[in-house]
Amino acid sequence: MARDYGTENWIDWCPGCGNFGIVSSVYRAFSELEVEPENTVVVSGIGCSGKMPHFIDVNGVHTLHGRAIPFATGIKMADPKLKVVVNGGDGDLLGIGAGHFVALGRRNLDVLVMMHDNRVYGLTKGQASPTLPRDTKTKALNTPSIQDAVEPLALALTSGYTHVARSFAMDSDHLKESIKDGMEHEGAAFLNILQPCVTYNDIHTSEYFNERIDKLEDWDPEDIDPTEAMDRSRIDEEIPIGLFYRDTETPTFEERIAEQLPSYQEKAPAEQDIEKNGKTILDQETFRSKFKGNLIRKEK
């Protein structure tokens, strides 16, 4: 019997919030993939999106604003058997957390990053987020935003993510499949999710997206140049959704580590015994030989 992955916590997003679409697609995706709750970790930042882990019945780590990626990185590196998914807001991942976002791409660590892209800072009452286009004045702004939007997919492609996709919170099937794809990819995967914020974003509404969304067809995301994917993913009149880019050649970070530390594959940090009967597993001899470079014998 498939689990439903819900928790008992009351979900306190605004009625109609796009996050409901996201969390229910997560339930469906997890259910279809039959993920093991104790071996799965949802790591989130701070924001409306940051509340995700409390609503999903797998391990949840609700971290700091902007830092979900490095938390997730430590978790995954120390225990690579865990399936790790990051949920973050657009402010979280591309504003305060942009440096980590870039760094994850450079590593190609096997983590899926799901960005709840509502183009505003929801939880702090509607300020402009890094994905809000210039000259846009959403509800809570005094004046239109004067910063250009960052293009999340272009940034992911530039940074080296090996799986780059966009989906829409209100298209449950598309999103569910996108999540599954992202989780099945081995390497750093980025999934940008267009998410209506019914309270603060009165411009990029469900209707707005519905009118513009254009599902990728006849597009082969493999064996292409990242810049091709960038061009294809760009938002103009239409908003293309789907998987734009996938690269399965570039080794994952785990593979790169294992190449240098062969025991990593079998004995990742979390798998190692470090004590025997309450004592260190190092013995005097091992210590001496390990640090022989520092040992000096008295010459008689």
Add this chain to the structure above:
Amino acid sequence: MARDYGTENWIDWCPGCGNFGIVSSVYRAFSELEVEPENTVVVSGIGCSGKMPHFIDVNGVHTLHGRAIPFATGIKMADPKLKVVVNGGDGDLLGIGAGHFVALGRRNLDVLVMMHDNRVYGLTKGQASPTLPRDTKTKALNTPSIQDAVEPLALALTSGYTHVARSFAMDSDHLKESIKDGMEHEGAAFLNILQPCVTYNDIHTSEYFNERIDKLEDWDPEDIDPTEAMDRSRIDEEIPIGLFYRDTETPTFEERIAEQLPSYQEKAPAEQDIEKNGKTILDQETFRSKFKGNLIRKEK
């Protein structure tokens, strides 16, 4: 008579360091542009590259590791008459400072960012920097680097810089011209400077670059798509240098501000009087009318 822009401070870079090439090209560029020392500010981060301001006879602000850009941003926004140049290392700008690097592009503030790209962390003794290609083992590393290099120009283009170029520390003329171009551009300009580190980077040496450098010819950096510039700028067998991209249409941050605060152009923050005879310039009446939304009159 042209100034030479040198200072009395002893330049303590390693003999042969590529930074010497950079600082002398700065002298030449400043000299040809006849920049006004008191109206020019060199802002730097921390690293070997961070020492730059002390060797140049214009205002110098030697800031924190990774934060040169936001310091420069505050300076330029508060006093837009100043010419502001940022000097940073590759670690400084694309490692710890990557978030700010992206944010500056989104603003198109009129600042030139010169990146001293030696592919290592010089001042902390040679660790891998974000531009060191994967599987490279420079002198001070225990093992080859396992992180992919970020492509600085691609990142700049993705982030919205409107002037994106590459030059080489040892090609004094090319570099001098590149600096002049960058300073004359109005908007966020990025200049990636390939810089040999003779002490820690034994792979990407002067010879290495000399053998591979390929100066852009027949390339019109205007009216093109950023992804075209990205493709052209990519480093393969050859390392193209020159100006890849220029966009003079996108309004600068200063222009965007002025559109919302019309007095900004004439009375930037640094230009405003805030006191008269040791008293606030606000009078009781202005205060009342400014904050009338909070004033409540007793009804008789």
Add this chain to the structure above:
Amino acid sequence: MTEKLNMILGGAQGSGLETTIQILSTAFASSGNGFLADREYFSNIKGRHSYAHAKISAEDIPRSIDSKIGLLGCMDAETLFTHFEDLVDGGYLIYDTSTEDKTQDSIKSIEDPLRERLEERFNEIGIDGTISSLVEYLKEEKNVEVIELDYPSILEDIQKEFDISSSQASRYVSSILIGAVTGLMGLEKEQVDKGIERKFEGKEKIAKQNIFLVEKVNEMVREEHGSPLKLEGAKLDEDELLMVNGNEIIGMGKITGGMRFQSYYPITPAADESFFIEQHASFEDEGSVLVFQTEDELAAITSCIGAALTGTRSATATSGPGFALMVEGLGWAGINEVPIVITYYQRGGPSTGQPTRGSQDDLMNVLYSSHGNFPRIVLVSGDHEEAFDDAVKAFNLAEKYQTPVIHLMDKFLANIVKTIPVPEIEGKKIDRGKLFDRKDYKRFADGPISERGFLGSEVMWYTGSEHDAEGNVSEDPENRIRMHEKRMKKLKIAGEEMDDRAIYFGPEEAENLIVGWGSVKGAILDAIDEMKEDFGYLHFRCFSPFPAKKVSSILEKSEVVIAVEHSYSPRVSEVVSLKTGYQIEKEVVKFTGRPIYRDELIDSLVNIIEGSDREVLKHGP
């Protein structure tokens, strides 16, 4: 007829409570009453329980609120479940009769611990837990007078009257509450209408509909209950009052103080300040304040410093998590003697903690975060009036001593809405300190306080490394001693000027001395006013420089010294012990993030006098 009334108005976050409060407070104030309201809400945008806890006074401007309330106005059932125990015997309750069958089980937003407590309590008092059983209990056992209104049917009426949709009508629940409250309190129609028109300026139709509804409910209530809560004739002198929360008054202070650059990254409870300043940014031709939303707090502080280097009065505003990212920049400003102001609103910690709740637990954090040693000035304000003065003063001190100033506020002050007299503006001093004035300029020459130049005037250097008088890096040991001493001496000089910022309230020699700072001021002053015992209050307005001499002399005079603070363990006791060696042995603390109420404070002080060493206050849902 009474002179003061404590009331709670509650409803789901985002359901119009804010509007209710704004309109009512305007009505109270314009009828000459003093008003103060604390705002409590979850870290949530819509749906969770939120409330305003207000005191209205006919004779003065309130300084604190009481845990026991005379009036409870409910927008929904959760409000009644949450607050029913707060009503005084004989208090008044306004509620929606259509919710009478509701039990807490149907209300998902109630958190488990409250749910369990309610369960237990209902068992105890023997009711079935429906709203109607609860109302019955209040009537019978607590003599509560209940104003029973059928909200849906009232809304239906207005729906018909104006031919509007039911979803639109549902947004008018706030006006039902306004009507009922103003009815009970006997407010004049004009004053209420004024509040409504003001709130809906430019939206006349909506204003009209609300006025209609308010009047209707007002009449219904008066008819049945009269106006038993009418306050005795308002005695406030001022013709005009400011109605402000702490964020706003700080914004006003900063603008008055000549701030022209404010950088910020959004965070509760600081962001509203920047929003307010941005709304008031423009002085027509005179210039404007640049409000800059940065990518994070690292950029907020460093861009603020950059702006300050150009001679612009510059500030940033944040709370704990944001300040954590400002620590490195703070040190840079310290060693480079840059005048910046950080307005720091404390909220519940550690970490994300209780992002929308109050705290005073960050005093040591602002005093000691950052490596090495440099002078920093730390001002703290106890109420809105102090906050305004300090917001101006902060810039004067920053520029006079060329050093960062932290202005420590808290979430309570930030969100408390209060009527205050319009501040005197014209006398407000602006002191820009020693300015640059010669050739051959060296930024750090002739200490302790050097002449300050602006980027754009002469050539100068700055560096976060130890530097010489010119601002160039120097590792020389003797230069190090010179420059380090130069900087530290500034704090000493400032200390001499600022020894008055420990203020004593009370009789000449009080047997019991309360020590506190920040938003506890009001409750403490009100408590000692009322208590028979001989109490004094030592109120800090500055912790660095520390007014050690004055503090020691005051401490010596009392037998029992009690720290009162919103923290786990009083930070003020730590600082006092550190600076004077005096160990404060008694404490009243609260760390639930809810305000300290006058009445619970009095109770705890009684316990202290009777021998208790530590009182942990718990009131407030």
Add this chain to the structure above:
Amino acid sequence: MTEKLNMILGGAQGSGLETTIQILSTAFASSGNGFLADREYFSNIKGRHSYAHAKISAEDIPRSIDSKIGLLGCMDAETLFTHFEDLVDGGYLIYDTSTEDKTQDSIKSIEDPLRERLEERFNEIGIDGTISSLVEYLKEEKNVEVIELDYPSILEDIQKEFDISSSQASRYVSSILIGAVTGLMGLEKEQVDKGIERKFEGKEKIAKQNIFLVEKVNEMVREEHGSPLKLEGAKLDEDELLMVNGNEIIGMGKITGGMRFQSYYPITPAADESFFIEQHASFEDEGSVLVFQTEDELAAITSCIGAALTGTRSATATSGPGFALMVEGLGWAGINEVPIVITYYQRGGPSTGQPTRGSQDDLMNVLYSSHGNFPRIVLVSGDHEEAFDDAVKAFNLAEKYQTPVIHLMDKFLANIVKTIPVPEIEGKKIDRGKLFDRKDYKRFADGPISERGFLGSEVMWYTGSEHDAEGNVSEDPENRIRMHEKRMKKLKIAGEEMDDRAIYFGPEEAENLIVGWGSVKGAILDAIDEMKEDFGYLHFRCFSPFPAKKVSSILEKSEVVIAVEHSYSPRVSEVVSLKTGYQIEKEVVKFTGRPIYRDELIDSLVNIIEGSDREVLKHGP
């Protein structure tokens, strides 16, 4: 013949001095002498003056160095200019006669203040400022015995002998110094060769050439001067010693303590620790330590926490500027009860400050940075031996109390190279604390110390917000009190276990008590050993929990209490006053970033006894 020798070897950064020190120290140690050397260098990669200040002892392992030296070995003229005044009367000087015409004017790397002081001093002693005039002065006025070697001609010889280029030969200057020093000190050839072979393992040709050169110079020197500095027969018992700096010994401790994940962002003086661990990362089939270079310190601390959540013993290492970026993560670890270890090497602040110089000014910073309140354990080590034990202990405490541990070190300890006995490994306790062991797991149930589960074993939640036993966000006030008290109580429990971490050295009841911690330990112990007056030393190994009872009882016994610290104003006095109310009124401080020398400390203590309240130490270039 003497038992101890203080020496300085100096040269330009990057010119081979490091090699000299490594080879010499190996030679000393393998001949049974104790060795300790402080390393001083600029924030510079090549060219600025750097030196090692060493003590070699035949009878014990040195704990401190003296400002006055018996031997000065110069690789270049700048060394002589910088250190000539440090030579004792009758000391020995090794220098390059080819530099005899040099004046300081030709040496660009000398900083202005030193330049001015030299100028003044040369005027005073009436010399023209050439190296030769200086040498003459030392001979005449200070009875210095001068070993005059013409470095270029010696290098020319070797160039010819092995047919190598002159640029290659120039890298052999270090061996000239080695030859001269070992000659004067009468070291056996085998011991020196051993050092060289070890250094140039795998590069036999280079080793051979160096051995040749060392022997040649050694003979030249012995011929002319004999071996007047030969140390009296080495008395150290150990057959085997570890030659380690502080970074290395911490690395060894961490590996022994079971650390399997270390994240870091490069920073002086912490980065070498991570580099060392990485070099020793692999245990063949047994596993390995993952050393992870992050993009910044925000990522270093948060990835470290992430790794710790999987049950991996995890740590990070940094200094002040990096720690500033870790503060927010620290608070998260605090509220989530995550066992992590932060090794913090203090350097000169504020801000970038003096990045390669030492300091102890960050104690309050590590104790109080971060908003809100949570238990943190702060261990401090006074020497390499303590550092090893504490590096292991830190993980045990972190896991036992499920809370972050900061292990506070400093730049002196990090860089000081020292011979120490090989630590006992097999007895080393590993205490993983209370572990998860049941169904229906709740991470934060049953406090104060809950059962700790690992991600990957059962389902659990973490959040930086206040949370319930399950780890889900809760804003309930009673839950808040429960959880806050749960966390804070852990520190109290830890305090009971750790009351022994204030250690008293000295006579039963000393009239004068020195209070200190960290790297001042050695100089203080050596100073009180020598002084006739009645002195005790209270040495802290932990500041949180604070061993208040023990400290108070020790403080009470002495009449004069003196804090000794590398800071502007002793942090230890602040903490002691804060925690006990005892105000330490005397202090010896040093904030030039140079080490405290035994002899200058003794002088300052004499002044203190004679009535001085504050002594600012200044020695060391």
